[in-house]
Amino acid sequence: MAGSGISRVIRPGVKLLELHRPLFAGAAAVYGLFKVLQLSHWVSFPTYITSYLADLTCMPILLTLTLVVQRRLTQNLAFIFPSRWLVAAWLYVSVVFEGLVPQWSSRYVSDPLDVVAYALGTLAFRIWLNRPALPH
Secondary structure (H helix, E strand, O other), X not given: OOOOOOOOOOOOOOOOHHXXXXXXXXXXXXXXXXXXXXXXXOOOOOHHHHHHHHHHHHHHHHHHHHHHHHHHHHOOOOOOOOHHHHHHHHHHHHHHHHHHHHHHOOOXXXXXXXXXXXXXXXXXXXXXXXXXXXXX
16 A cells, blocks of 8 residues: 555654544543543532443543554554454453453442443444544
């Protein structure tokens, strides 16, 4: 693909274009603000927000940061995650955080709706964030 123009080498000074996408920035900002307000006890959130907001924003944030690293390692701004990698990431996070961690610690509880939230976040990443980050 080197001669096709699709593969682009990352040059020094190139901005992290992936982090400027509205869905990533919004997910990170919403999660950060939520955590600050939750930990400060300034706002009381409904149960469905405290139960599922972190799980919904987890995958777009995690996958975008992982995509940034992968693109820098391969020096290819056009790289996108294949769908099977996204399914594997969703399964991994679901099994670890909803299957294994609750068995190791009574502080955590397994919730099938968390798996759905991870799936929705992965789907949002797939549709809106898993695109080439080529500078204009």
